[in-house]
Amino acid sequence: MNWIYFFEILGTVIFVISGVMTAIDDDFDVVGSIIIGIVTAVGGGTVRDVLIGQTPVGWMRDTSFLWAMLAGVILSYLFRKYITKLRRSMFFFDTMGIGLFTILGLQKTLNAGLEVPFAVLMGIVSAVFGGVIRDVLTNRVPLIFRKEIYATACLVGALVFLALEQFNTIRPINMGVSMLVVMIIRYLSVKNNWGLKL
Amino acid sequence: MNWIYFFEILGTVIFVISGVMTAIDDDFDVVGSIIIGIVTAVGGGTVRDVLIGQTPVGWMRDTSFLWAMLAGVILSYLFRKYITKLRRSMFFFDTMGIGLFTILGLQKTLNAGLEVPFAVLMGIVSAVFGGVIRDVLTNRVPLIFRKEIYATACLVGALVFLALEQFNTIRPINMGVSMLVVMIIRYLSVKNNWGLKL
Amino acid sequence: MNWIYFFEILGTVIFVISGVMTAIDDDFDVVGSIIIGIVTAVGGGTVRDVLIGQTPVGWMRDTSFLWAMLAGVILSYLFRKYITKLRRSMFFFDTMGIGLFTILGLQKTLNAGLEVPFAVLMGIVSAVFGGVIRDVLTNRVPLIFRKEIYATACLVGALVFLALEQFNTIRPINMGVSMLVVMIIRYLSVKNNWGLKL
Numbered sequence: 001m002n003w004i005y006f007f008e009i010l011g012t013v014i015f016v017i018s019g020v021m022t023a024i025d026d027d028f029d030v031v032g033s034i035i036i037g038i039v040t041a042v043g044g045g046t047v048r049d050v051l052i053g054q055t056p057v058g059w060m061r062d063t064s065f066l067w068a069m070l071a072g073v074i075l076s077y078l079f080r081k082y083i084t085k086l087r088r089s090m091f092f093f094d095t096m097g098i099g100l101f102t103i104l105g106l107q108k109t110l111n112a113g114l115e116v117p118f119a120v121l122m123g124i125v126s127a128v129f130g131g132v133i134r135d136v137l138t139n140r141v142p143l144i145f146r147k148e149i150y151a152t153a154c155l156v157g158a159l160v161f162l163a164l165e166q167f168n169t170i171r172p173i174n175m176g177v178s179m180l181v182v183m184i185i186r187y188l189s190v191k192n193n194w195g196l197k198l
Numbered sequence: 199m200n201w202i203y204f205f206e207i208l209g210t211v212i213f214v215i216s217g218v219m220t221a222i223d224d225d226f227d228v229v230g231s232i233i234i235g236i237v238t239a240v241g242g243g244t245v246r247d248v249l250i251g252q253t254p255v256g257w258m259r260d261t262s263f264l265w266a267m268l269a270g271v272i273l274s275y276l277f278r279k280y281i282t283k284l285r286r287s288m289f290f291f292d293t294m295g296i297g298l299f300t301i302l303g304l305q306k307t308l309n310a311g312l313e314v315p316f317a318v319l320m321g322i323v324s325a326v327f328g329g330v331i332r333d334v335l336t337n338r339v340p341l342i343f344r345k346e347i348y349a350t351a352c353l354v355g356a357l358v359f360l361a362l363e364q365f366n367t368i369r370p371i372n373m374g375v376s377m378l379v380v381m382i383i384r385y386l387s388v389k390n391n392w393g394l395k396l
Numbered sequence: 397m398n399w400i401y402f403f404e405i406l407g408t409v410i411f412v413i414s415g416v417m418t419a420i421d422d423d424f425d426v427v428g429s430i431i432i433g434i435v436t437a438v439g440g441g442t443v444r445d446v447l448i449g450q451t452p453v454g455w456m457r458d459t460s461f462l463w464a465m466l467a468g469v470i471l472s473y474l475f476r477k478y479i480t481k482l483r484r485s486m487f488f489f490d491t492m493g494i495g496l497f498t499i500l501g502l503q504k505t506l507n508a509g510l511e512v513p514f515a516v517l518m519g520i521v522s523a524v525f526g527g528v529i530r531d532v533l534t535n536r537v538p539l540i541f542r543k544e545i546y547a548t549a550c551l552v553g554a555l556v557f558l559a560l561e562q563f564n565t566i567r568p569i570n571m572g573v574s575m576l577v578v579m580i581i582r583y584l585s586v587k588n589n590w591g592l593k594l
Contacts, residue, residue, distance in 0.1 A: 031546075
């Protein structure tokens, strides 16, 4: 399915840009910024692949991802002043990437033969652990532990996808709807400053 | 051996509770607390399984661990005021879990065909790395690097177990005695504020 | 090739010493220092092996590395006052180790069947990630993100090695030259306080 592949590549570029921008903000040098960019983009999928035993990890089997990351790095440096003004579009693509990575991670884990609850967990890990590792490497307490209901949006999206799969066999629709659910929840949570503290 | 399985599940619940309590102390939201709880409970075994190549990692092959973790999270939130008064019992079960995880990790590594010194090392990793990852994610210097002779207790327990296995074929006794050794050393070290600084 | 093996063991000892010295500076206890020493020495190769799916990780297949690490720990504690005066020699061996680990990591990744760009990346990871994990565990922002053109030296060395392999079939020469390139670049960058900030 070419459109999934297209979005996966696009998501990778976006995640790299968000990582590099964080690193530049932190006054990192070029190499450090590139590492942070790569880690942000592929960290979640890497953790998932390692835990479920699908190694070499996915992004190392296809050089397209490497070029996507290189493109992300170059775009970040060329347009960094411009990108900061594009926060709205960045947020849009970032959230789309999170939704996509959740569903793809869930599917990959199911395909590896693990049970549904672990697939849901690995879907969330795919989407959020890149950011967690980025925050650890830049010596921050990971964002998702304190703000936004980021991981919760992924959880709901994953459950919606699984529910839709029971009723509807047209996978692209199921993926699209569940990605949209992730995007809407995250949008509303940021807009309304939702939190989940008991 | 059902009683081992029972203690493994119990150890998992206890470790989740200790992780969630740390996260609540740090003002994390629910999702963050759950992640920290899970990481504390299964982080050590996960690192071991990944390093020795036993993937998918053990806890992802058995949903019981997932339900044990869920139970740990729910117990933490329901009884959090009460749990802080139970520090003594928590410490007891926590130390028992550490002893058990050391011996089980050692055995699993031997069964995977690695040599004895690596099995000892992986036994220690199984017991302590969940806490290390928890501390890294909450932006602390890992506790075991500064306080208590936590890892040393595991090391001694692992060596006692290996020694006993030479003389005695009744494994439950060997496991029980070596777990007891871990518990006694840790208890004494905390009570007497032992350290190992050269 | 025995001389490679010799340098690999020597590099391991040196990396352990550098890790233990950092940990002692940070007032860690013995166990913490040993863990930091081990992580510094084998962290990079471990990350590489896990990502490319070569598990159990390399150093767990050969007890020589364990004894090398033990030797490094003992040397660190016995001669710690003396070692701080040996910074120049330490820097020499450390840089040699980095060069060697880059080329060995690159070769191992190629042998595992991955494509050249990933092999270059894994060469760099082999050389620098031990230090990254050490810095994360000691709650620092990893050194390579802020100072020295450490990873860049590895990148250039890896490319030089690949270029030489096209023209020359005598591998020891190719390895020696590319290691020398890494060492010279790192030496010059430290001496002249080079950085790479765009």
